[in-house]
Amino acid sequence: MLDDNGSALIGWVGEAREALTAWAMQLVAEAQALPATVMDFADLQTAVSAGRLIGLIVLVLLLQRVLRHRGDALIDRLATWQRRSRADLGPLCGICVIAVAITVQGAKVALVAAIGYGALLLGAVEAPDWSATAGRFLLAFVIAEIARLVINIFLEPRANAARLLPLDEANAQHWEKRLSRLARMAVYGVMFIAPVVAIAFPAAALLVEGAIALFVLLGVFAAIREAREPVRQSMLARAGHHRNSFYRPVLRPLAGLWHLLAGAYSAIFAGLVVIAPPSAYLFMLQASAISLVIILAIGFIGTYVGNLRRIGQLLPPTVRARLPMLPVRLDGWLPKLVRTINGLLVVTLLASLVDVWAIADVRAWLGTPEGQALVGAITALLGIAFLSLTGWLLAASWIEDRLNPDTGEGEPGAREKTLLSLFRNVIAIAILVVAGMIALSEIGIDIGPLLAGAGVIGLAIGFGAQTLVQDIITGVFIQLEDAIHQDDFITAAGISGTVERLSIRSLGLRDLAGTLHVVPFSSVTTVSNFTRDFGYHLGEYRIAYKENLGEVIDHLHEAYARMMENPEIGTEVTGPLEVDGVTALADSSVNIRVRIRSTPGMQWAVGRAFNxxxxxxxxAVGIEIPYPHMKMHFAGERQDKAPPAEIAPSDPATSAAEE
Structure with missing residues (x-):
């Protein structure tokens, strides 16, 4: 294989040497024939034809110069409007200014070309040889002006808004003139001067074409060298400040390599112009123009897609106050969505460039069933992701709005808080499961076996985790029946405490000692809720048998009136003092029961204050509250009342004397 390659290389070198030798010999022959050829052009008819051609050229160039600044006032007014526009609409307004500037400049080029071609059709230049030369000049004029128009898109010298590159007006004018001059020189030299010379001197035309290409290439190298550092600094600054830019990740590495890439591209293009057929460099020129348009278009799209990250920061204050968690959710999800879209844009960009440069026929592959299936799957997945995210944000925002006490409907009830929190989790799980199933179906995975497997797994779970299923079902019905709210004080499964959390299968109770009890709903058979609607302080007060019951009840009312004077407790009492009367004649006391109605959960505080x-x-009034104690009496006659025995304390001195 190496021998074959070596033979091919030797053969190519031999052919190149022969072609170069033949060209040199032809060039010498043309130099020897130069005087005779010049004499052929010296007759009057040829001079008149040449003069008419020169007149057409002068007419076109003069019209182009007269119309050069026409329409600049319109562009200036649009640039002023763009500067005064809103900051967020500035880029869109800039695109409008660029479009108007391109339209104005293109219209001027089209008008001059139309006049030139019209004069040519009217016989301003004799046919056929001179008219072909004139047509070649007009084609070169159009292409040169199109190249200048492309340069003006990036370096519009009159309006900052219509300038894609971040340059001031002086630098823009300098570079616009310099690059336009190089473009005109290259286009007129390759498409007009060299073909005109080739009419009489084909070998000399190749020499002229090579000299023009070399001169233009040296000019391009000089321009690249001069612009190397400013462009590098501009790329680094853009990478640091424009964080939403689509091309920001590649700007830093490209900043140090752009001059090498630009120089290599220019050298390759110049080489194709000199040694390759016109179709080669025309293809390269066409592919370069289309690639530039694609890169700019995808860059614009990617940059504006990147601005989606800022939606959470741009929400109106009323929305942020009503839905405080919506900006957080947007800031969490939108960057992921933007990264996904940017990845697809990068793939689209690479596929487009591969197709434009004929590396692979991407468009033909996209027309195949496989390509259409891939595009359809990607589109469907993006649609599913967008709809799922939108549905979740809408549902979560609605629930958050209902739970927000600052909204128009006010503070939601405890039951609503609990149910909405549960529904939020259920909605999230449902969206995730449904979106996942649809996504798997779109990428070609048969979800039938998955659903069947899920049914089998569900059946197995139903048998193997009956307690879990009972927990969930009981919890759902407890919530639907409005039996338990968060912050309620309840007794469930023999445990009393404050409800700190409710899930779909258990509740958390914090008792008075601070211990958190997690109670599964399957263990709850009875719920005693002490904080529902209202509460009662139920008190039983014992008095001695000798006390007057009527006076005791009056004093209870007086104690109730004194308690109501306490502003912290009085506002929590919602009913009068209810005296049920004597409930028991106990061994050592008479028991009187009272009730005081209070707000939910405050019955214990009311009871403590009333006690x-x-x-x-x-x-204060000397009413005895019995408590366990003992009195000793000495027995006497039946009808006598024996007084209690009094025990005198012993005298230590007397006790010592007696001993």
Missing amino acids: RCVKDRFD
């Missing part, structure tokens, strides 16, 4: 007032009142 204190009762104790203070009973002490």
